[in-house]
Amino acid sequence: MTNWTNRIATVLMWFTALLVTSVFLWIITDLLRQGITHLSWEFLVTAPSDAGRSGGIGPILISTLLILGVCLLTSVPIGVPTAILLAEFSRKGHWFGRLIRSSLDVLAGVPSIVFGLFGNAFFCFYLGMGFSILSGGLTLSCMVLPLLIRSTEEGLRSVPDDYRQAATALGLSDAATLWRIILPAATPGLIVGLILSISRALAETAALLFTSGYADRMPQSLMDSGRSLSIHIYDLAMNVPGGEAQAYATAMVLIALLLIINVATSWASTRWLHGRISL
């Protein structure tokens, strides 16, 4: 009896694992097969022409990185201290912490298009930033903040209380404890949050359509409109007949970019940690 259920369970687990892996592999192979012929150095640096049917994605790549930069430069300095406040300094069960946490959980579930409309109304028009990389980046920042704060908070909470106790007993100040012991020990969790946020920001299309616009020329400043990679893919696939091959190539670049940023983030954090903690 148990033998049989065990076997069935094993087969099922293998099956689901294989299914998930094969879907992923299928997507990657499809991308490679359709996109690789268009991929070249030229493609990465030249501007698109003929609505993207020919040329490359140079300005789009730059716009994407700028939007991501604005997003991270605003969300990390707000998100990490908020998470520290929630995890380390707010008293358990205090109404203020509970209020922030439940607001964040609601915000995390809000569809990105709603964030797009908000960004459009608030940043583009109310603050007069227009359709710009700045508006887009700030909108993405609002969008990833809940995710970033909650995962950073979880990372901080996973640090054993033993460390805090030890630090207190040694007469260390709160600041020293936080900076020297808690943050380094929580960094792996923080990095997961950061990578998830970056991935979500890079993949975002809807929120950016309303805020950063979709001009495909090279941006001259943060106040310029700029098209992100995901919008470019959407545009090529949906609005430009004959743009499929370029869409595939762009999707490959997007995935490669995600991988590079994720690997680089992990690497940099390990390097930073190396001087601080040793496990």
Next chain:
Amino acid sequence: MTTSPLITQTIRPWANREPCCKTQLPHITTTNLSVSYNGKLAIDHVNLPINRGCITTIIGPSGCGKSTFLSCLNRMTDLATHCKVSGSIAFNDTDITNPKINLIALRRQIGMNFQRPNPPPLSIQKNLTFPLKQHGIKRKADRVAKAQTILRRVGLWDEVKDRLQTPALRLSGGQQQRLCIARALVLSPEVLLLDEPCSALDPIASGVVEDLITSLRGQYTVVVVTHNLAQARRIADNVAMFWMLGQAGTIIEHSPVAPMFESPQNEITAAYLRGERG
């Protein structure tokens, strides 16, 4: 009170011990110390003088407030929310229950160690130099020298001298516990509080840590909470017995180790030491 034959037959480690803590001057004195968590009394009216340079062990069954008492002595109770402390704790003639007291300075003078060794994820050397840096010792060479002196003091030097830069978490449990004691000692405290320092260790490591604790006699005032009566007997100068009276723990008897184990005055203490209660 008749002395139990079991007690008289067992070894009397204090009989041929040098009286290191000759002065019977209290270093810390608690007066009517009570602690409650969320309004529920944990310890009630505890009065205990802790003599300078002596090893005072605190014995008693689980849950009768031994650790709570210990954590009052360097205000670790401040970490717990909804914890209320009343009464007074005189340390060098200062009442340390005063909310205005400098806690960082206090904890530098009264170090504490816990049941489970808890070195932060730093290298062995950094575990010792890092608190020094935070307490204002600017020159790295001074910090390293001090760390090495203290590693020799706790008998870890020969075991770790070739791997000072490796993670402290790779040490064995006993070594980690000695490193944690070293970490408390590196700040040159006057008092060391040890909360069941050997209960997470195997007998051999436990013996090494015990020897380290007895070697501190005379130089530091040491307060040890222990479940292990044999250990209390081996290391203590003075013993305080905690027991639940009503809803809260309190000290029912305290005295130097010899009279405590040879002729306890309290019925409950006698029964507990004979192994009949607790």
